[in-house]
Amino acid sequence: MAKERPLPSRVLALGATSAIAEATLRLFSERGASFFLVGRNAAKLSAVRDDLVTRGAQGAATCVMDLDNTDAHPAMVQQAIATLGGIDLALLAHGVLGDQAEAQRDFRAAHHILHTNFISAVSLLNALANYFEGERKGVLAVISSVAGDRGRKSNYIYGASKGGLDIVLQGIRHRLHGTNVQVLTIKPGFVATPMTAHLPRGPLFAQPAKVARDIVTAIQRRKSVLYTPRFWGLIMFAVRNAPARLFHKTNL
Amino acid sequence: MSKAKDRPRFESWGRYPVLQAEVVPLHWTTDFPLKRPTNTTRQLPIGLGRSYGDVCLLEHGTLLDTTGMDRLLSFDAATGVLRCEAGASLQQILDFAVPRGFFLPVTPGTKYVTIGGAIANDIHGKNHHVAGSFGRHVLRFELVRSDGARFVCSPIENPDWFAATIGGMGLTGLIAWAEIRLRPIVSRKIDYRGDKFHGIDEFFTLSQEAHSEYTVAWIDCISTGRNFARGIFMRGDHSHAPGPLHRSKEPKLAFPFELPQFALNRLSMAAFNTLYFHKQLGNSKVGPVDYEPFFYPLDSVLHWNRMYGRQGLLQFQNVLPHATGREGMLQILKEITKSGLASFLAVIKFFGDVPSVGMMSFPVPGVMLALDFPIRNHVSFDLVDRLARITVEHGGRMYSAKDARMTPEQYQAFYPQWREFSRYVDPGFDSAFWQRVTGRRAIDG
Numbered sequence: 001m002a003k004e005r006p007l008p009s010r011v012l013a014l015g016a017t018s019a020i021a022e023a024t025l026r027l028f029s030e031r032g033a034s035f036f037l038v039g040r041n042a043a044k045l046s047a048v049r050d051d052l053v054t055r056g057a058q059g060a061a062t063c064v065m066d067l068d069n070t071d072a073h074p075a076m077v078q079q080a081i082a083t084l085g086g087i088d089l090a091l092l093a094h095g096v097l098g099d100q101a102e103a104q105r106d107f108r109a110a111h112h113i114l115h116t117n118f119i120s121a122v123s124l125l126n127a128l129a130n131y132f133e134g135e136r137k138g139v140l141a142v143i144s145s146v147a148g149d150r151g152r153k154s155n156y157i158y159g160a161s162k163g164g165l166d167i168v169l170q171g172i173r174h175r176l177h178g179t180n181v182q183v184l185t186i187k188p189g190f191v192a193t194p195m196t197a198h199l200p201r202g203p204l205f206a207q208p209a210k211v212a213r214d215i216v217t218a219i220q221r222r223k224s225v226l227y228t229p230r231f232w233g234l235i236m237f238a239v240r241n242a243p244a245r246l247f248h249k250t251n252l
Numbered sequence: 253m254s255k256a257k258d259r260p261r262f263e264s265w266g267r268y269p270v271l272q273a274e275v276v277p278l279h280w281t282t283d284f285p286l287k288r289p290t291n292t293t294r295q296l297p298i299g300l301g302r303s304y305g306d307v308c309l310l311e312h313g314t315l316l317d318t319t320g321m322d323r324l325l326s327f328d329a330a331t332g333v334l335r336c337e338a339g340a341s342l343q344q345i346l347d348f349a350v351p352r353g354f355f356l357p358v359t360p361g362t363k364y365v366t367i368g369g370a371i372a373n374d375i376h377g378k379n380h381h382v383a384g385s386f387g388r389h390v391l392r393f394e395l396v397r398s399d400g401a402r403f404v405c406s407p408i409e410n411p412d413w414f415a416a417t418i419g420g421m422g423l424t425g426l427i428a429w430a431e432i433r434l435r436p437i438v439s440r441k442i443d444y445r446g447d448k449f450h451g452i453d454e455f456f457t458l459s460q461e462a463h464s465e466y467t468v469a470w471i472d473c474i475s476t477g478r479n480f481a482r483g484i485f486m487r488g489d490h491s492h493a494p495g496p497l498h499r500s501k502e503p504k505l506a507f508p509f510e511l512p513q514f515a516l517n518r519l520s521m522a523a524f525n526t527l528y529f530h531k532q533l534g535n536s537k538v539g540p541v542d543y544e545p546f547f548y549p550l551d552s553v554l555h556w557n558r559m560y561g562r563q564g565l566l567q568f569q570n571v572l573p574h575a576t577g578r579e580g581m582l583q584i585l586k587e588i589t590k591s592g593l594a595s596f597l598a599v600i601k602f603f604g605d606v607p608s609v610g611m612m613s614f615p616v617p618g619v620m621l622a623l624d625f626p627i628r629n630h631v632s633f634d635l636v637d638r639l640a641r642i643t644v645e646h647g648g649r650m651y652s653a654k655d656a657r658m659t660p661e662q663y664q665a666f667y668p669q670w671r672e673f674s675r676y677v678d679p680g681f682d683s684a685f686w687q688r689v690t691g692r693r694a695i696d697g
Binding site for chain 2: 055
């Protein structure tokens, strides 16, 4: 454990009302972190803020905005830096699952998934990578998905948005090599959250609290890619390497 | 991936009766009333499903799973007042409060209970004789009705709704958040004392003499003859010596499968009871113990209800007034030992005279008995039905949160105020229990 380090204490959370983000922020709040919370819904955002402050956060500012609005990103990031006095950790957690069938039928639905999960993330990552490059330290933790590892018929638009995100993060990691900036790609499997509430909950579903603990450990250990829960690393190794002849017969 | 129909059904802790319902998770207090239409007409809020019978079930209804609403909204360390969303569990609250030097004002025998559930069933604990039931420590809560009306209830704001909702079995509306007052502690430790007793009279004497904050007795409901009604009287107080205040570890053990029905029989249960009685070697045992084994001995094994096999278990819990308590409990204990059906888990305790604030609260002054029976269809049902009749004859009452068998006549005799209460029931809400005790759903066998 020699490589473990203290947790970042100034946290920018983008999509702070997402279940995985909230569970992760709780763990930081118990260690007295301060937060700049960004989300679309004011009532939900203030409930998250109250919870984090009650649990021990030094402070928590909220910013109500739709992250689809990329024009507003640079000012928001500047505001976060000013409010927190600098950012130690930026957690990108906003995203939509969308509906594959609808995305195939209606390009606007596909566009929406790609815009929210990929385009808006690229805009935020530009601003944040530039900031962290200047600081030469910090953590950029981004929630991607195991769905980004291989295109499959049940969710390839969502998968493409997350796969694209993975490539961007690889590039930023390459670019910031030699600085003290950690770029963490988080690939959760099925997590029991409002985003997946309509899906039948099988045994592969993990609780957000479990995913959150894994994220904190991955930050402490300076990992680059996290499959969470860990068994998804094995599953996705098999999925990535399955021959197409075999893979195309499955119903995944 | 599995189909929706394979989705695990929501069960009560007794796993009886089995009723299908649609479960809708709520993550925010603003998620209710539901924005999207459901296939059902009636709804019922649920928490962690630790009530035993059908009070948390609704056949063909929509169960509103509140466990995603688990935020802690404010805490004042000067007064111990905690405001949290209704899906926060006692476990989560203890994890938060104990390291800060606070403890629950009242706790049942499991910490896997939500605040909403604790209010809806007006739960009680080992300190009932001094602290009363949970509702006494609730300062305020917000109630949301299915028509979208939201209002704060407290002893001075909407006091009739406050009283109807405490012990109101989730029927008066959805509790969004609540404020409760925690009590200070300086250590996790409980100063414990256990005394063996032989027979009900010794239990009564010990109960009258004990001055501890927490008292409860385990009682052997299997042995007959000279071992009839033997037990261990347990008492405890929060230690006054400053000690550890760390957070509890998560349990690692889970009961992995359902035991076959033959595993719990008279012999194995008699052996368990004898072992437990003699686990404590001397007549008295004194010393500090951690609060976890003192309050939550069974929480260390998750899913322990699987021990009762696929058929599940019936719980019987009643209270008899002091005037008829000794006579009535003797009659009940004789019925139980005669049946040979009792399990290992039986507790007996004196309730105090601190009045409950809930209109439909269970605790009243007297002597309380609670125990489990494995379900062996008619044999177990007949026994519990006999115990219910004895309870009626002795002017006692049974606990809705533990019941799957009361008849409408019995319920209405125990809780004659039910008709007044029914005016507060949300027209969009219902439960299998409420259907049963108001004569709208038949009772098996």
